[in-house]
Amino acid sequence: MAATFHGVRATVAALSSSSSPSNSFGCKRLISSPSRSFSVRKRASFTVVRSDGSVNFDLNSKGRRAQQLIANAVATKADSSPASSSSKPGHELLLFEALREGLEEEMERDPRVCVMGEDIGHYGGSYKVTKGLATKFGDLRVLDTPIAENSFTGMGIGAAMTGLRPVVEGMNMGFLLLAFNQISNNCGMLHYTSGGQFTIPIVIRGPGGVGRQLGAEHSQRLESYLQSIPGIQMVACSTPYNAKGLMKAAIRSENPVILLEHVLLYNLKERIPDEDYICNLEEAEMVRPGEHVTILTYSRMRYHVMQAAKTLVNKGYDPEVIDIRSLKPFDLYTIGNSVKKTHRVLIVEECMRTGGIGASLTAAITENFNDYLDAPIMCLSSQDVPTPYAGTLEEWTIVQPAQIVTAVEQLCQ
Amino acid sequence: MKAFISCKVLDFPGGKVVFSPEMRFLSESPSVYSQCYRVLDDNGQLISHSNFVPVSEEVAVKMYSNMVTLQTLDTIFYEAQRQGRISFYVTSIGEEAINIASAAALTSDDIVFPQYREPGVLLWRGFTLQEFANQCFGNKADYGKGRQMPIHYGSNKLNYFTVASTIATQIPHAVGAAYSLKMDKKDACAVTYFGDGGTSEGDFHAAMNFAAVTESPVIFICRNNGWAISTPTSDQFRSDGIAVRGQAYGVRSIRVDGNDALAMYSAVHSARQMAVNEHRPILIEAVTYRVGHHSTSDDSTKYRPANEIEWWRMARDPVTRFRMWIEINGWWGSEAESQLRSSIRSQLLHAIQIAERAEKPPVNDLFTDVYDYIPSNLREQEKLLKETINRHPKDYPADVPI
Numbered sequence: 001m002a003a004t005f006h007g008v009r010a011t012v013a014a015l016s017s018s019s020s021p022s023n024s025f026g027c028k029r030l031i032s033s034p035s036r037s038f039s040v041r042k043r044a045s046f047t048v049v050r051s052d053g054s055v056n057f058d059l060n061s062k063g064r065r066a067q068q069l070i071a072n073a074v075a076t077k078a079d080s081s082p083a084s085s086s087s088k089p090g091h092e093l094l095l096f097e098a099l100r101e102g103l104e105e106e107m108e109r110d111p112r113v114c115v116m117g118e119d120i121g122h123y124g125g126s127y128k129v130t131k132g133l134a135t136k137f138g139d140l141r142v143l144d145t146p147i148a149e150n151s152f153t154g155m156g157i158g159a160a161m162t163g164l165r166p167v168v169e170g171m172n173m174g175f176l177l178l179a180f181n182q183i184s185n186n187c188g189m190l191h192y193t194s195g196g197q198f199t200i201p202i203v204i205r206g207p208g209g210v211g212r213q214l215g216a217e218h219s220q221r222l223e224s225y226l227q228s229i230p231g232i233q234m235v236a237c238s239t240p241y242n243a244k245g246l247m248k249a250a251i252r253s254e255n256p257v258i259l260l261e262h263v264l265l266y267n268l269k270e271r272i273p274d275e276d277y278i279c280n281l282e283e284a285e286m287v288r289p290g291e292h293v294t295i296l297t298y299s300r301m302r303y304h305v306m307q308a309a310k311t312l313v314n315k316g317y318d319p320e321v322i323d324i325r326s327l328k329p330f331d332l333y334t335i336g337n338s339v340k341k342t343h344r345v346l347i348v349e350e351c352m353r354t355g356g357i358g359a360s361l362t363a364a365i366t367e368n369f370n371d372y373l374d375a376p377i378m379c380l381s382s383q384d385v386p387t388p389y390a391g392t393l394e395e396w397t398i399v400q401p402a403q404i405v406t407a408v409e410q411l412c413q
Numbered sequence: 414m415k416a417f418i419s420c421k422v423l424d425f426p427g428g429k430v431v432f433s434p435e436m437r438f439l440s441e442s443p444s445v446y447s448q449c450y451r452v453l454d455d456n457g458q459l460i461s462h463s464n465f466v467p468v469s470e471e472v473a474v475k476m477y478s479n480m481v482t483l484q485t486l487d488t489i490f491y492e493a494q495r496q497g498r499i500s501f502y503v504t505s506i507g508e509e510a511i512n513i514a515s516a517a518a519l520t521s522d523d524i525v526f527p528q529y530r531e532p533g534v535l536l537w538r539g540f541t542l543q544e545f546a547n548q549c550f551g552n553k554a555d556y557g558k559g560r561q562m563p564i565h566y567g568s569n570k571l572n573y574f575t576v577a578s579t580i581a582t583q584i585p586h587a588v589g590a591a592y593s594l595k596m597d598k599k600d601a602c603a604v605t606y607f608g609d610g611g612t613s614e615g616d617f618h619a620a621m622n623f624a625a626v627t628e629s630p631v632i633f634i635c636r637n638n639g640w641a642i643s644t645p646t647s648d649q650f651r652s653d654g655i656a657v658r659g660q661a662y663g664v665r666s667i668r669v670d671g672n673d674a675l676a677m678y679s680a681v682h683s684a685r686q687m688a689v690n691e692h693r694p695i696l697i698e699a700v701t702y703r704v705g706h707h708s709t710s711d712d713s714t715k716y717r718p719a720n721e722i723e724w725w726r727m728a729r730d731p732v733t734r735f736r737m738w739i740e741i742n743g744w745w746g747s748e749a750e751s752q753l754r755s756s757i758r759s760q761l762l763h764a765i766q767i768a769e770r771a772e773k774p775p776v777n778d779l780f781t782d783v784y785d786y787i788p789s790n791l792r793e794q795e796k797l798l799k800e801t802i803n804r805h806p807k808d809y810p811a812d813v814p815i
Contacts, residue, residue, distance in 0.1 A: 140592075140595070141596070143592070145623065146619060146622050148619030148623070150616060151584075151585040151615065151616050151618075151619030151623065153585075154584070154586050154616055155586070155588050155592065157585075158526065158583075158585060158593075158603075159593045160589075161586065162524060162590040162594070162603075164589075166589070181579065181582065185578075185582065186582050189577070190575060191782050191784075193561045193565065193575055194567045194569070195555065195557040195560065195567070196781070196782040197556060197569040198567070198569055199785070231783050254785040255785055282788070329788050329789070329790050
């Protein structure tokens with residue numbers, strides 16, 4: 001083991017001496033965007049917050065390398081890697097626009113697709129995901145709902161059972177805690193309890209995660225609570241490419257799908273293909289192949305990991321970064337192959353330590369791949385505290401790149 | 414004169430509001446309780462000057478037979494539970510008129526979202542006694558594949574959505590379905606039932622509000638039977654019942670004598686026409702009494718007087734009342750009565766026998782229908798379960814096929 005390790009290290013050292021680390025990967029690379037300051041648009045009563053100068057977004061400003069290497073885990077015919085960037089130029093857009101594009105394309109393709117949520121109609125949605133849709137498709141297909149999350153989720157479930165394909169938007173995922181009854185007791189359950197007579201092809205989506213001083217109630221990470229519900233699928237998008245792909249796949253799925261977005265990722269820019277594509281709902285995304293350690297992450301933490309990866313590469317490590325994307329079920333095929341290769345696992349997540357995605361993932365990996373592990377699985381998560389409002393405190397409740405670097409160093413000793 | 418001059422109108426966002434310098438609070442309760450629509454008196458005789466939607470002899474007799482069937486079904490299944498043959502049961506005794514008359518006034522295209530005390534609607538639409546028994550015994554022929562408690566019927570064929578134990582969650586479902594029907598421009602409406610207790614849930618409030626705002630063709634039928642398990646309506650709400658709440662949401666409403674089958678039929682019939690033709694929701698409050706216990710897990714004599722229950726069972730029985738009316742019309746007699754009752758009874762006992770002996774659903778059905786296709790983790794769990802069963806066959810019920 002040690003010999004191989006040193007060998008790989010040498011290779012990494014050699015590679016890192018080339019002009020830019022990105023050339024050494026030899027994989028498809030999309031044209032990265034120039035520096036872009038990141039702003040979060042909140043509801044009218046809050047102030048607009050800009051994040052320039054924040055260390056968390058240096059990665060974004062230098063141009064994020066979002067490799068589209070799709071590990072062929074659960075094979076599906078629809079899952080095609082995008083045409084190489086040289087033959088088709090594609091088009092550039094922001095993540096929220098990608099979501100909208102996916103939604104719009106599905107609404108055009110299937111007249112049964114409709115959207116419901118607060119302020120999504122003529123206001124266009126608090127994060128502008130549904131901007132312009134009400135004018136295009138009418139008030140009935142883009143429905144503005146009163147403030148009753150449990151009830152409009154219930155309404156979506158009723159509509160889904162009678163043949164529509166609703167997309168329910170929670171203005172913030174935390175608000176969907178009010179819809180937990182409908183999601184758990186009805187959405188996840190009715191296909192089963194009715195003996196398969198009624199399907200609920202609903203998509204429940206919205207922004208969650210820790211933002212920029214949004215306060216504890218608006219910083220909920222619902223994936224921990226929802227992951228137990230039988231009958232639902234859960235995915236988390238992290239790039240414009242997978243946001244659009246997952247949105248489309250979720251709408252086309254016959255099962256109820258919860259699509260988790262992140263408040264701070266809506267303005268990510270990427271060039272995506274012009275042609276129609278979807279992303280497999282059950283598949284993880286290989287962000288950066290490597291040899292030393294498997295880093296499993298999702299949503300915003302992907303970017304913290306990639307930033308840490310730069311530092312790690314400079315220090316001579318070769319981390320393999322996988323964006324697990326599918327939170328329920330886990331893509332144990334991709335994850336397993338990675339574990340078998342690297343023998344070390346680090347999970348980096350934004351949800352709380354207790355009962356989080358990392359906890360379940362640790363259990364799943366230990367059960368299935370225990371023999372392949374050379375070290376105990378490490379899991380970096382947020383602390384079990386409500387998110388503080390103070391900016392400095394908030395920053396330290398989530399995992400920072402420096403912690404990730406330290407963890408990898410510890411793991412690879 | 415002075416008062417006239419000071420009456421002006423203000424342009425608030427909600428609309429033009431007349432204002433006055435006299436400070437007056439709206440009373441919390443009306444001086445008179447909102448009236449109740451009723452057509453037959455306690456002796457089944459038509460009240461003079463009543464207006465109602467006429468029913469033919471055929472429909473009336475069918476309604477009555479269904480009411481008797483429902484009553485018998487409830488009695489026998491309740492006994493079966495007491496004998497330990499089924500695990501649980503919920504009766505609808507005292508609410509037969511609401512069940513059957515409302516179902517009779519709807520069409521088979523109207524989508525029903527029940528609470529759990531409305532099996533009569535399924536019965537009217539053609540669910541057989543055998544199908545009822547199969548669900549209660551959870552055998553292989555149950556459409557729910559044995560996954561739910563008894564009385565949690567569901568039939569997509571008959572447009573009757575599977576009962577969920579949660580209270581009032583079906584009300585927003587109905588509004589969503591009505592919205593779907595409206596988008597598809599179908600000649601149908603959504604109908605949902607709930608009790609007086611269900612109206613306290615947030616889902617009731619929001620669904621009513623939504624239905625009004627989205628102008629959806631949905632009929633809300635509240636079975637105000639006086640009790641939510643042990644909570645009487647005086648502890649449930651302080652409004653004058655449910656119908657008055659309609660106006661608060663902008664929903665047209667009516668209060669009906671729920672034990673008067675003819676009045677129920679007329680009200681639901683008219684409501685349906687308004688809902689479908691005018692694209693509006695309608696709220697119907699059917700006042701009645703829950704004669705039975707809340708369920709087989711309840712003994713209501715613990716919180717209400719036994720003589721009150723008896724009085725409603727005998728003196729205010731909706732089935733008897735309707736029977737008197739059809740007999741007055743010459744459409745029914747005592748011979749027909751005894752024939753019907755004995756026939757239903759023997760059919761039921763037979764259905765129960767067959768259902769009891771039928772095979773249970775296989776272990777596979779534990780894992781199917783969670784998703785559209787079984788995912789790998791569930792396949793693994795299924796495999797593990799089967800291995801465990803094979804290793805400890807004595808610990809597993811012999812009548813459940815693997």
